[in-house]
Amino acid sequence: MTSSALRGTPLIERYREFLPMTDDTPVISMGEGATQLVRLDKLSECLELDVHVKLERLNPTGSIKDRGMCFAMSKAVEQGATAVICASTGNTSAAAAAYAARAGLTCAVIIPGGKIALGKLAQALIYGAKVLAVDGNFDDALRIVRELSENHPIALVNSLNPFRLEGQKTAAFEVCDALGDAPDVLCIPVGTAGNIAADGMGFGEYREAGRSSRLPRMMGFQAEGSAPLVRGEVVTSPETIATAIRIGNPVRGEQAMAAMTDSGGGVDSVTDEEILAAYRMLASSEGVFCEPSSASSVAGLIKAHAAGRFTTGERVVCVLTGNGLKDPDTAIAQSGGVIEIPADYDAAEKALYGD
Numbered sequence: 022m023t024s025s026a027l028r029g030t031p032l033i034e035r036y037r038e039f040l041p042m043t044d045d046t047p048v049i050s051m052g053e054g055a056t057q058l059v060r061l062d063k064l065s066e067c068l069e070l071d072v073h074v075k076l077e078r079l080n081p082t083g084s085i086k087d088r089g090m091c092f093a094m095s096k097a098v099e100q101g102a103t104a105v106i107c108a109s110t111g112n113t114s115a116a117a118a119a120y121a122a123r124a125g126l127t128c129a130v131i132i133p134g135g136k137i138a139l140g141k142l143a144q145a146l147i148y149g150a151k152v153l154a155v156d157g158n159f160d161d162a163l164r165i166v167r168e169l170s171e172n173h174p175i176a177l178v179n180s181l182n183p184f185r186l187e188g189q190k191t192a193a194f195e196v197c198d199a200l201g202d203a204p205d206v207l208c209i210p211v212g213t214a215g216n217i218a219a220d221g222m223g224f225g226e227y228r229e230a231g232r233s234s235r236l237p238r239m240m241g242f243q244a245e246g247s248a249p250l251v252r253g254e255v256v257t258s259p260e261t262i263a264t265a266i267r268i269g270n271p272v273r274g275e276q277a278m279a280a281m282t283d284s285g286g287g288v289d290s291v292t293d294e295e296i297l298a299a300y301r302m303l304a305s306s307e308g309v310f311c312e313p314s315s316a317s318s319v320a321g322l323i324k325a326h327a328a329g330r331f332t333t334g335e336r337v338v339c340v341l342t343g344n345g346l347k348d349p350d351t352a353i354a355q356s357g358g359v360i361e362i363p364a365d366y367d368a369a370e371k372a373l374y375g376d
């Protein structure tokens with residue numbers, strides 16, 4: 022079936038046998054998942070690899086977060102919740118706000134003030150969430166949200182919530198289904214490390230069920246200024262242009278490290294310059310516009326390739342976690358800018374072809 026045909030079936034229905042669904046679990050869905058894999062022809066040729074990107078921007082709110090959120094929201098409703106809360110660098114808040122609206126629940130989100138991409142903020146607000154901006158970072162926001170959810174009847178939908186990971190692991194299933202088997206390598210950005218931990222579960226469960234024959238090497242990439250797993254310690258003031266992975270204390274760190282190490286992959290960091298170079302290259306050379314955080318998977322691939330960590334011809338999937346339109350400020354700042362001209366033909370001709 023094509024991706025669009027698959028999208029007609031709710032993600033959690035499609036993979037029901039792999040999820041802790043009960044007869045009482047409602048299916049809260051907006052056509053998430055079934056995102057396309059696109060081959061990067063130029064990069065594949067350049068690196069002598071078979072490189073594909075998984076376009077998670079095709080999810081309803083434009084990021085990978087919808088996979089876990091549709092299931093977390095379904096389970097929250099099953100358990101009788103009437104309100105949900107999360108801390109977020111942006112995409113989780115957009116997803117939580119949208120699925121809560123769909124399910125008829127109220128939603129509160131706490132974000133790091135001034136450090137959230139414009140499009141994500143617009144989403145959380147228009148979907149009707151109550152948005153609190155803290156004078157602090159994601160880790161501060163999460164600490165507060167955890168305490169609130171302990172003191173009040175409000176369901177936590179961060180990736181501490183096990184149902185988030187259950188939904189997120191479907192990305193691994195889809196990669197195997199699309200390629201006929203698991204790839205040699207999976208490259209993915211790492212923030213809270215929920216996604217890479219979930220993918221580890223997904224690839225493992227699929228192989229056990231005989232739906233794939235092997236496990237990929239899992240390579241996770243953090244931004245250099247925000248790389249607690251690479252450094253082996255909490256980063257108290259994480260900094261990076263890649264705001265979705267600006268996280269100093271990854272709640273799924275241990276599980277993720279086990280998944281990466283056991284698979285023969287590992288974790289590494291990439292600089293903001295490397296991330297932005299990959300971000301511009303993906304758009305201008307391959308026609309793929311993702312958000313900066315997402316490009317860290319491709320920046321990481323390029324770095325790992327230079328370090329000799331691939332064999333010629335290997336198949337690699339990089340997860341592009343979110344839509345480039347979420348962060349228009351960075352896109353404009355990273356581009357040539359517009360050329361302003363008077364409204365006449367000669368000026369246009371001169372601007373394009375010179376004198």
Ligand SMILES: *Cc1c(COP(=O)(O)O)cnc(C)c1O
Pocket residue numbers: 084085086112113180210211212213214215216217265266312314315342343
């Ligand atoms: C959430 C997110 C990540 C990181 O995923 P984690 O599960 O937090 O490691 C990367 N990129 C984007 C765009 C995201 O929204």
